[in-house]
Structure formats: C-alpha cells, structure tokens
Amino acid sequence: MTSFRYQDEYTTPPARQITPTTIERFEHVFEVDPSLMTDNVAQQVFPNWDTKRIVAARWDHLAWIHTHFADSVISGEELLRSLDD
Amino acid sequence: MTAVLEASIVEQLVAAIAPVLGEANVLTSKTARYSRARVPAPFPVHRWAERVPDLVVLPGSTEEVAHVVRVANEFGVPIVPRDGGTGLTDGAVPERRGIVVDVKRMNLIHEIDLENRTATVGVGISMLKLNEVLAQHGLIYPDNPASYPCSLVGGRIGTSGWSLIGSRYGHSRDLVLSFDMVTPTGDIIFVGDGGGRKISKSSSGYQLKHLFMGHQGTLGIATTATLKLYPKAEAEFSAFWAFDDYDVAYKAVGALARAGIATFAGAVLFDEKKVEYLRRDDEAYIPQPESVKALVCSVGYGNSDEVAAGGRRMMRIARDLGARYMGDEISQGDWASRHDRYATPVHGRTLSGQVALMSWHCEDAAINYTDLPAVTREWHAIVEKLRRKHDVFDDWGMFAYTSSDTGVDYLTEIDIGIWEEKLDDTTWAAFVDAKREIAAVSLKYGGSISACHGSCREGEVDLVPQELGGGYDVMLAVKRALDPNNIMNPGKYGLDRAYDNEGDRR
Ligand SMILES: Cc1cc2nc3c(=O)[nH]c(=O)nc-3n(C[C@H](O)[C@H](O)[C@H](O)COP(=O)(O)OP(=O)(O)OC[C@H]3O[C@@H](n4cnc5c(N)ncnc54)[C@H](O)[C@@H]3O)c2cc1C
Numbered sequence: 001m002t003s004f005r006y007q008d009e010y011t012t013p014p015a016r017q018i019t020p021t022t023i024e025r026f027e028h029v030f031e032v033d034p035s036l037m038t039d040n041v042a043q044q045v046f047p048n049w050d051t052k053r054i055v056a057a058r059w060d061h062l063a064w065i066h067t068h069f070a071d072s073v074i075s076g077e078e079l080l081r082s083l084d085d
Numbered sequence: 086m087t088a089v090l091e092a093s094i095v096e097q098l099v100a101a102i103a104p105v106l107g108e109a110n111v112l113t114s115k116t117a118r119y120s121r122a123r124v125p126a127p128f129p130v131h132r133w134a135e136r137v138p139d140l141v142v143l144p145g146s147t148e149e150v151a152h153v154v155r156v157a158n159e160f161g162v163p164i165v166p167r168d169g170g171t172g173l174t175d176g177a178v179p180e181r182r183g184i185v186v187d188v189k190r191m192n193l194i195h196e197i198d199l200e201n202r203t204a205t206v207g208v209g210i211s212m213l214k215l216n217e218v219l220a221q222h223g224l225i226y227p228d229n230p231a232s233y234p235c236s237l238v239g240g241r242i243g244t245s246g247w248s249l250i251g252s253r254y255g256h257s258r259d260l261v262l263s264f265d266m267v268t269p270t271g272d273i274i275f276v277g278d279g280g281g282r283k284i285s286k287s288s289s290g291y292q293l294k295h296l297f298m299g300h301q302g303t304l305g306i307a308t309t310a311t312l313k314l315y316p317k318a319e320a321e322f323s324a325f326w327a328f329d330d331y332d333v334a335y336k337a338v339g340a341l342a343r344a345g346i347a348t349f350a351g352a353v354l355f356d357e358k359k360v361e362y363l364r365r366d367d368e369a370y371i372p373q374p375e376s377v378k379a380l381v382c383s384v385g386y387g388n389s390d391e392v393a394a395g396g397r398r399m400m401r402i403a404r405d406l407g408a409r410y411m412g413d414e415i416s417q418g419d420w421a422s423r424h425d426r427y428a429t430p431v432h433g434r435t436l437s438g439q440v441a442l443m444s445w446h447c448e449d450a451a452i453n454y455t456d457l458p459a460v461t462r463e464w465h466a467i468v469e470k471l472r473r474k475h476d477v478f479d480d481w482g483m484f485a486y487t488s489s490d491t492g493v494d495y496l497t498e499i500d501i502g503i504w505e506e507k508l509d510d511t512t513w514a515a516f517v518d519a520k521r522e523i524a525a526v527s528l529k530y531g532g533s534i535s536a537c538h539g540s541c542r543e544g545e546v547d548l549v550p551q552e553l554g555g556g557y558d559v560m561l562a563v564k565r566a567l568d569p570n571n572i573m574n575p576g577k578y579g580l581d582r583a584y585d586n587e588g589d590r591r
Contacts, residue, residue: 018371018372019364019371021365021438022365022366022371028368029368030366030368030371030372032365032366032440036434036438036439036440037439037440038439039435039437039439040435040439040440040441040442041432041440041441041442061421062417062418062421062422063421065421065424066321066417066421068213068216068217068220069225069229069317069318069321069386070317070318070319070320070321070386071317071318071319071320072319072320072321072389073320073321073322073323073417074320074321074322074389074392074393074396075413076322076323076324076396076400076410076412076413076416077410077412077413079322079393079396079397079400080400080404080410082397083397083400083401083404
C-alpha cells in the first residue's frame with residue numbers, strides 16, 4: 001500500500017509546454033522548464049501532494065491578507081458592468 | 086576594515102552591561118553576532134566577516150538602552166541600532182563592528198487609546214502583530230511596506246519608511262506621532278510634534294520629529310512610539326489593467342493618481358521589462374497574450390460606499406483610456422501578493438536563459454511623474470550595460486508607484502537580480518559604479534536618490550552631498566553636536582566628515 005502511494009506521489013503528470021520557458025503539469029500550476037535548470041541549480045524531488053499543498057497554502061495566505069486589511073473586497077468586474085447600466 | 090575588539094575590552098563591556106540588562110541579554114556567540122552582520126540587500130558574501138559586531142545586546146527598556154549608550158561612550162565603541170534587520174541601505178550593518186543594539190525585545194503594546202485613536206508601543210513590534218490586536222477594536226495602523234510582515238516600528242522610524250498605501254494614509258513620518266529616544270550621549274528625550282505625545286500638528290519649536298526619523302540610527306535610538314490609528318477599512322478595491330503599450334499605461338497611471346478620489350490609496354505602473362520578467366515565472370502573467378506590454382494597478386480603501394464609488398470612477402478612467410481589466414482573480418490576488426512578490430523569486434536568468442539563484446536588489450528613487458519615461462529608459466540602459474559585462478546580474482523590470490494623493494512623485498523602482506554567491510571584488514565594483522550612475526540619473530531629473538530605504542550604500546552615498554547641497558553641511562553640524570564621540574552608527578552617510586579624525590574607529 002505504502003509503496004504504491006509513494007510511487008504515485010513521485011510520478012508527476014506529463015508536462016505540457018505553456019510558453020517557450022514554462023511547463024504545466026497540474027492545472028494552473030506553472031513551472032519553469034526543467035531544461036533551464038541544468039547548469040546552475042539542482043532540482044529537488046518533490047511529491048505531488050507537496051506541490052498541491054504549496055499552491056493551496058498560497059490561496060489561504062492571499063485570503064488572509066485581504067481580511068487582515070479590510071472586512072470585504074469590492075469586485076472590479078461588478079463595477080465595470082455597472083458602468084454600462 | 087575595522088579590527089575586532091580585543092577580548093579584554095569585550096569582557097569589560099560585558100561586565101559593564103550585563104548587570105543592568107541581565108546576562109541572557111548580552112550575546113557574544115558567533116551565531117548571535119554573524120546573524121546580525123547583514124541585511125537582505127545583496128553584497129559580496131566573501132566580505133561577511135568584515136562587518137561582524139563584537140557583541141550584541143537586547144535591552145528591555147529605554148533606561149537599559151540609555152545605559153548601553155553611556156557605556157559605549159565611555160569605551161569609545163561604535164553602537165548600531167537594529168530592529169527587523171530588513172533595511173535595504175545597510176543601515177543596520179555594523180560597518181565598524183562594536184555593539185549591535187537589537188531592540189526587538191521592546192515589543193509590548195503599552196496603551197491603546199480608543200477615544201483619541203492612538204497606540205503606544207515598544208519599537209520592536211511589527212505592524213502585522215500590532216494590527217492583529219487592533220483589529221479586535223476595528224482599528225488599524227496602516228503603515229504598509231512590502232516588508233510588512235518582518236520590518237518593525239523602530240526600523241520604520243530609523244528609515245522614515247514608505248508605505249504601499251501611503252497615498253491614502255500617509256507614510257511612517259505621518260503615522261508616527263511621537264517617540265522616546267536615547268541620544269548618542271545616552272540622554273533620554275521625547276520627540277513629537279511639539280510637546281504632547283498624541284499631537285498631530287504643533288507649531289511649537291523646531292520640528293524635531295522629522296530630524297529624528299530617517300537618520301538610519303546615526304542620531305539615536307527610538308524606544309517607545311505613539312502611533313496614529315485609523316478605522317480598519319470596511320472595503321478594499323484593487324484593479325489591474327493590461328495595456329498594449331507603455332505610453333498609454335503611463336497616461337492612465339497619471340490620470341488615476343490625479344483624479345482626486347478620496348479613497349485612492351495608490352497606483353502602480355509596471356513597465357515592459359517588468360511584464361517580460363513576470364511572464365517568466367508568475368502564474369498570473371505566464372498565460373497572458375503577447376499584446377500585454379504594460380500594466381497599471383490602482384487601489385482604494387475605506388468605507389464600503391465610498392470605496393465602491395471611487396472604484397467605479399477608477400474603472401471608468403481606465404476604460405476610457407483603452408485599458409483591459411484583468412479580472413477579479415488577478416486583481417485581487419496580485420494586490421494581496423504585494424508583500425512578497427518582490428523578494429521571494431530568489432532566482433533569475435543568466436544571459437543564456439539558464440536559471441541561477443539570485444537575490445533581490447532594489448533602487449528606490451523618488452521621481453516626478455513627468456520624468457518617469459526618461460528615467461526608466463536610462464536606468465534600463467545602465468543595467469543592460471552591467472549585465473552584458475558581467476553575467477551575474479539580471480534586469481527584473483521597473484515599477485513606478487504613487488507616493489502621494491496628487492500624483493506629484495513616484496517611488497521609482499528598478500529591481501535587479503544579483504547572483505550573490507558569484508560576486509567578487511570586480512563585479513561588486515561594477516555594481517557600485519552602476520548604482521552611482523543610477524543615482525546620478527535621479528538627480529539629473531530633479532528627483533531624490535531614495536523614496537523609502539535611505540541612501541547609505543556604496544555608490545549612492547557619494548552623491549548625497551550633491552543631492553542635499555548646503556543641507557548636507559547642516560547634517561554634519563547636527564551629527565557633530567549630538568554625537569561628539571561619533572559612536573552612533575559611525576560610517577553611515579559619510580558623516581565621518583563631521584570629525585577631524587575622519588575614518589577613525591570611533
Ligand atoms: C522584501 C522587502 C520589501 C521592502 N519594502 C519596503 C517598502 O515597501 N517600503 C519601505 O519603506 N521599505 C521597504 N523595505 C525596506 C525595509 O523593510 C524598511 O527600510 C524598514 O523600515 C526597515 O525596518 P527594520 O525594522 O527591518 O529596520 P532595520 O533594518 O533593523 O533598521 C533600519 C535602519 O533604522 C535604524 N534603526 C533600527 N531601529 C532603530 C531605532 N529603534 N531607533 C533608531 N534607528 C533605528 C537602523 O540602524 C538602520 O539604519 C523592504 C525590505 C524588504 C526586505
């Protein structure tokens with residue numbers, strides 16, 4: 001069971017080239033193209049759950065910053081629509 | 086380079102200080118000293134050992150600070166105030182070694198005055214921690230630098246800091262009402278607008294508060310400060326717009342800043358190089374079409390109805406100039422990223438496009454609106470030349486950010502990635518020359534070398550007398566009068582010139 005999960009976590013989904021210098025493995029999670037990280041930096045081996053955890057933690061952090069400074073956030077999309085009303 | 090103090094003198098200093106501060110608050114270990122030798126501004130790390138203090142003290146009160154300063158005078162040993170240690174002009178770096186006075190232990194909230202809307206705090210507190218407590222009362226202390234989570238009130242006083250929402254609430258100099266401080270001779274004085282602790286405007290006597298803010302610890306150590314509080318905003322509005330070219334974005338940022346919107350808290354212009362840089366690594370910009378060449382962001386805070394009305398006006402101004410709104414997710418998320426987007430990338434690109442670990446350097450001039458395009462061009466040319474010569478630097482683009490509610494001047498920032506590990510004496514000298522050229526451009530256009538951090542670093546500091554003219558001579562006279570032994574953060578701002586024995590250890 002454990003070894004199955006381990007393998008699962010360390011097998012990344014196939015990469016899709018997004019721009020000449022970036023790839024995407026998980027939806028909306030962009031990574032620097034590994035071919036640009038060969039000369040000067042060593043890449044860390046990362047389980048998939050950790051990638052997802054970091055992304056989720058980022059969203060938590062952004063939400064926290066909003067509430068830290070103001071009680072609510074006004075939507076620009078709604079204001080833009082109201083310009084045409 | 087200053088020699089380390091003889092062990093016997095260090096022992097005598099410890100013997101004089103420890104009985105008052107307590108032994109646990111006088112540190113001589115290598116880790117305690119080396120970790121207070123630098124700030125985040127990149128520097129040639131092979132020279133780290135040149136600026137390590139002889140000892141570190143952690144006073145717990147104004148009286149304890151005064152005691153340490155008196156001892157330093159008696160022994161003629163340099164003393165360097167240090168708070169968060171995030172300052173970017175090397176202010177907290179002990180260039181002449183001596184005693185680092187780390188004020189972080191003085192971090193209590195002494196009083197929250199709900200009626201007069203003030204808080205009195207020890208200068209070792211961070212704005213973030215203070216605001217967690219103030220939020221329980223519906224209040225906020227809105228000094229909001231990008232270093233918000235880690236810079237502290239004493240450092241904000243020492244640098245006279247700049248706030249991201251300063252166009253709405255003012256900057257550190259407006260928000261700090263008064264403070265107690267210890268002068269370089271160990272006297273305790275109170276500095277404010279006139280005499281009262283909670284006075285925001287007085288015409289009584291000289292306006293000393295400004296003198297004792299932004300001096301980079303060369304004129305004393307602030308210990309307890311009284312701060313001006315605001316109601317925590319009911320609402321926040323932030324919008325990011327994309328533009329096909331820089332010139333239109335430049336027009337838009339000017340129009341937004343000049344619109345006189347009461348809830349307006351700041352507007353930012355991102356130039357083409359910044360967009361290019363963001364496209365490399367930033368999830369919001371990687372998928373943007375090639376047509377996006379420049380960005381503008383504008384922000385408002387206050388009561389919900391007023392923020393909505395102001396936001397609506399901002400949306401109209403931008404739309405009329407052909408801006409494309411980037412949507413709520415990017416607009417809200419990117420604004421919430423304001424405290425880490427600058428410094429955390431920790432990597433840049435060499436000329437071949439390969440990733441290298443790089444630290445963040447930031448130039449931070451104050452430039453008038455009308456000069457932004459010319460300064461932007463000239464600064465990029467300087468960095469490009471540097472980069473072509475030494476492949477350890479990277480141009481991370483420029484921001485121009487309103488400093489006030491009228492749009493008169495902008496914090497103008499070029500971010501430079503520096504492969505710090507590779508900095509040797511040659512590349513460092515080239516960088517210092519580039520910094521000097523960058524500062525010269527700011528002065529050529531009638532600007533100031535620094536809007537936020539101060540101008541103490543190699544390169545820029547040479548031009549401070551030119552920037553201030555006769556005012557610099559007044560600085561020398563003030564320094565000499567208040568610090569007769571040149572013990573308070575010596576070596577900064579070229580103030581050794583105030584003494585006959587220029588360059589002495591003291
Ligand atoms: C990621 C990042 C983003 C930043 N963004 C901003 C920004 O948006 N706006 C801005 O203004 N700055 C910014 N800075 C720079 C820095 O955070 C500020 O200059 C801040 O005011 C320094 O506070 P500190 O507590 O870290 O002070 P320190 O670095 O410890 O000290 C700064 C100076 O003040 C002196 N000093 C310290 N304590 C005292 C005291 N009690 N009395 C007298 N002098 C004292 C020191 O000797 C030194 O000269 C940024 C830095 C980083 C790393």
